[in-house]
Amino acid sequence: xxxxxxxxxxxxxxxxxxxxxxxxxxxxxxxxxxxxxxxxxxxxxxxxxxxxxxxxxxxxxxxxxxxxxxxxxxxxxxxxxxxxxxxxxxxxxxxxxxxxxxxxxxxxxxxxxxxxxxxxxxxxxxxxxxxxxxxxxxxxxxxxxxxxxxxxxxxxxxxxxxxxxxxxxxxxxxxxx
Amino acid sequence: xxxxxxxxxxxxxxxxxxxxxxxxxxxxxxxxxxxxxxxxxxxxxxxxxxxxxxxxxxxxxxxxxxxxxxxxxxxxxxxxxxxxxxxxxxxxxxxxxxxxxxxxxxxxxxxxxxxxxxxxxxxxxxxxxxxxxxxxxxxxxxxxxxxxxxxxxxxxxxxxxxxxxxxxxxxxxxxxxxxxxxxxxxxxxxxxxxxxxxxxxxxxxxxxxxxxxxxxxxxxxxxxxxxxxxxxxxxxxxxxxxxxxxxxxxxxxxxxxxxxxxxxxxxxxxxxxxxxxxxxxxxxxxxxxxxxxxx
Numbered sequence: 001x002x003x004x005x006x007x008x009x010x011x012x013x014x015x016x017x018x019x020x021x022x023x024x025x026x027x028x029x030x031x032x033x034x035x036x037x038x039x040x041x042x043x044x045x046x047x048x049x050x051x052x053x054x055x056x057x058x059x060x061x062x063x064x065x066x067x068x069x070x071x072x073x074x075x076x077x078x079x080x081x082x083x084x085x086x087x088x089x090x091x092x093x094x095x096x097x098x099x100x101x102x103x104x105x106x107x108x109x110x111x112x113x114x115x116x117x118x119x120x121x122x123x124x125x126x127x128x129x130x131x132x133x134x135x136x137x138x139x140x141x142x143x144x145x146x147x148x149x150x151x152x153x154x155x156x157x158x159x160x161x162x163x164x165x166x167x168x169x170x171x172x173x174x175x176x177x
Numbered sequence: 178x179x180x181x182x183x184x185x186x187x188x189x190x191x192x193x194x195x196x197x198x199x200x201x202x203x204x205x206x207x208x209x210x211x212x213x214x215x216x217x218x219x220x221x222x223x224x225x226x227x228x229x230x231x232x233x234x235x236x237x238x239x240x241x242x243x244x245x246x247x248x249x250x251x252x253x254x255x256x257x258x259x260x261x262x263x264x265x266x267x268x269x270x271x272x273x274x275x276x277x278x279x280x281x282x283x284x285x286x287x288x289x290x291x292x293x294x295x296x297x298x299x300x301x302x303x304x305x306x307x308x309x310x311x312x313x314x315x316x317x318x319x320x321x322x323x324x325x326x327x328x329x330x331x332x333x334x335x336x337x338x339x340x341x342x343x344x345x346x347x348x349x350x351x352x353x354x355x356x357x358x359x360x361x362x363x364x365x366x367x368x369x370x371x372x373x374x375x376x377x378x379x380x381x382x383x384x385x386x387x388x389x390x391x392x393x394x395x396x397x398x399x400x401x402x403x404x405x406x407x408x409x410x411x412x413x414x415x416x417x418x419x420x421x422x423x424x425x426x427x428x429x430x431x432x433x434x435x436x437x438x439x440x441x442x443x444x445x446x447x448x449x450x451x452x453x454x455x456x457x458x459x460x461x462x463x464x465x466x467x468x469x470x471x472x
Contacts, residue, residue: 049308052319053304053305053314054304055319055323056300056301056304056314056317056319056322057301057304057305059319059322059323059325059326060297060298060300060301060304060322061301062326062329063297063322063325063326063329063334063336064294064297064298064301064336066326066329066330066334067329067334067335067336068294068336078301078302078305081305082305085305133330134326134329134330135330138323138326138327138330141323141326142323145319145320145323149320154239159239160318160319160320161276161316161317161318162311162314162315162316
């Protein structure tokens with residue numbers, strides 16, 4: 001491809017990076033929590049948390065692989081653990097009946113699980129080259145993060161960051177005092 | 178002779194933080210103001226930061242509504258207080274991966290970031306644990322780690338394994354494993370350029386929150402003062418105390434040279450001012466030829 005054409009494609013890819021707010025999907029409307037019974041909320045929480053954690057594991061492994069250029073990262077036991085947990089959450093989602101009002105959330109979680117699997121595939125493939133380049137795996141895990149983030153329901157405790165012991169977690173205690 | 182200027186820049190704050198969070202064992206002792214800050218180091222043709230805060234567009238509403246975090250301002254607004262812009266920053270030392278320290282890398286487009294490898298490896302481990310062990314995975318946003326991948330892809334993230342001397346001229350990085358977090362890092366600035374410096378500063382990250390962590394009340398064991406660890410840690414109090422000892426040793430046991438960025442009373446020890454945005458700038462030291470930003 002002539003360099004000008006390649007430049008154009010590069011620019012097109014760079015105009016909106018994966019984290020650009022301009023291309024972000026709007027958050028899903030939070031379902032009426034009063035209508036989501038406790039059992040249904042618990043059913044949603046399990047795959048949500050599993051995917052949140054899998055995305056964290058995958059992202060950490062990608063950092064280590066990319067920054068260190070060590071190809072043996074793909075052979076770490078942590079990768080096998082992530083694979084096993086990915087199989088578990090995929091099974092959980094396959095068996096899950098979407099709670100009423102949460103159909104889109106379940107749809108997104110299924111999509112995110114597919115992307116996490118694809119990310120792990122891409123991580124393993126990335127070390128087959130002379131230099132480790134996790135760009136493809138990064139795109140997939142970033143997309144998975146976006147989908148899970150869209151499913152967040154704060155009132156049900158579905159949040160990408162667990163703030164309960166963080167430096168700022170004082171207002172609820174103040175309120176109780 | 179001093180090579181570097183150091184400022185602590187407040188970018189937000191919590192007005193009522195439970196004291197037991199900053200000081201181990203201080204139960205039922207009320208609340209303290211907890212400023213959210215990052216440190217800026219300027220000199221030797223470098224502009225470096227310790228931590229980058231968090232990105233309000235991701236968490237501002239959650240933090241504001243749920244936790245009472247107030248008056249967040251962008252790095253552009255905050256750094257303007259010392260006559261700099263985020264694009265001037267060439268180096269960032271991430272003390273640990275909590276969202277309020279590692280949560281805004283995208284605002285520093287020209288910086289190379291340093292983080293301890295252990296902070297990442299044990300994060301991967303912690304995230305693989307079941308829910309009943311969830312204590313060990315708090316306050317880190319997977320999205321920040323994803324942005325870390327992107328930095329690594331751009332060759333702008335360096336994973337440090339333990340101590341790294343002279344990461345910049347006369348600036349060293351040290352680690353406190355399994356303390357506040359798994360790989361918390363502190364920054365040692367030897368401002369006279371000597372290996373056994375008599376003008377050194379230790380930028381503590383969250384290994385020290387307040388002065389009492391270094392100069393705590395010691396009457397209970399019949400001493401004037403003793404180290405009292407911070408209240409919030411995934412590692413051990415022992416490791417926090419030993420990290421405090423290492424920092425104190427590095428500054429010749431002069432407690433004022435260990436800088437806690439969450440300490441509201443820095444203003445009592447160092448010149449400071451409040452900006453038009455209602456945020457404090459504390460001037461820890463000035464390098465040769467540098468003018469004061471607080472007078």
